[in-house]
Amino acid sequence: MSEETIRSLSLGGVSYAYRLLHHPDGATDPVMVLGGALQGMFGWPQMEERLKPVASVITADLPGMGTAEPLPPGPSTELLCRAIEHILDDLGVARINLFGFSYGAGLAFGCARRFPARIARLALGGVPSHITDEQCAHWERAAEELRRGAVDAFATLATDGLLCLDEGRYVTRRRLAYRYVRRSMLQAARTSPHALDSLCRAVTDRPDFSGGLSGVPTLVFSGAHDTVTSPAHQQRFAATLDGSRFLVIPDADHWVVLERPQAVADLTARFFTDRPLSSAPALAPVARDEEPTDGAAAYV
Structure with a gap:
């Protein structure tokens, strides 16, 4: 059974917090989950349920998100990556597995570029690598x-x-x-007192997805009908990451984590524990004769 702890931190005068679901005998390094600009630490029940049996799980209200204090004016990626590394320091862990979705994919990639030795594996979904x-x-x-x-x-x-x-x-x-x-x-x-600021940052302070990456095993996945950044663009981004894998999840769009939540969570757990991905349910189309409902109640 996981033990839940919430800890408050401060960086550059900005207070924020993270949540730890501790697994004393995890089969892999702790997993941190990062999401959209308006998502907070309690927005990942489907990921937690699949990941808790194999690892400690970390979610966060990073600066400018959830209940955290707003970010100062100016570019924020550097500060947010430092805030994530500060969480690792506070936990006293050498490495984590890092999952980033949408806006969080940019933060996760930024962390892997800045301190690759502390990222055991990297999973990026719905990567907004090409915005018009x-x-x-x-x-x-x-x-x-x-x-x-x-x-x-x-x-x-x-x-x-x-x-x-x-x-x-x-x-x-x-x-x-x-x-x-x-x-x-x-x-x-x-x-949210800083919803407008968060939205504006997501539009104007876009992460840099160039420069490639090596030394960090990486999985990039996209919904087949992602209209934020097409699967083709995400595949081209994945090709810049040394030794990465790219997978398309059928019957989903950018919000694949809502439309196929259990499949995404299973795929992530497999990747972080070095299990085969080829048989993952996420790669199979959804039966269309009856709309599935498992997992949907977590969101609506």
Whole structure:
């Protein structure tokens, strides 16, 4: 049984916190899970359930996210990576397995570039390695709606820019995912004191995905219908990482962690424990005769 601990830290005058689900006899290094700019430490139940049996699990409200204090003006990637390394120091661990999804993929990649010796394995999903000017303009319109207090319009615009709305492409749990993401955007807009700042940073302070990486075993995965950054672009990014593997998960878009949560968690657990990936459920299409519901209740 995992023991839960929450610890508060401070870096550069900014207070933040992390949550540890400790496994005393883990089969692999501790796993840290990083997500979107508006996601906090309690947003990963599906990952926790699959990872707790094999490793300690770490989630965080990093500076500018969740309940943490806002970030100072200016570029934030360097400070956020330092905050993550500070968590490792506080835990007293030499290395971790690092999972990054969407915005968190940029942070995870930044950490692997800055301190590769402390990253045992790296899993990156929904990597926003190629964002167009048109997409930036869309999210800037969403930010403008939030700026003027139109939270419903903001939530709709932000959600539309993150999911595949093409009914000609099958995405399992599409409507459930859409409702969840939009509701999460509404909640963040109404309750988070720095939702606007977080959104603006996600648009303007984009991580650098160039430069490659070596010495860190890496898995990159994409939903087959990711419209934020296409699977083809994510595959090209993966090709810059020495010895990496790239996998496409069928019947999902950018929000593959919502649409196929158990499959993503299983794939991640397999990768971090050096088990075969070729037989992972994530690589199999979803049966379309009956919409699956397992895992969906965790989000809606």
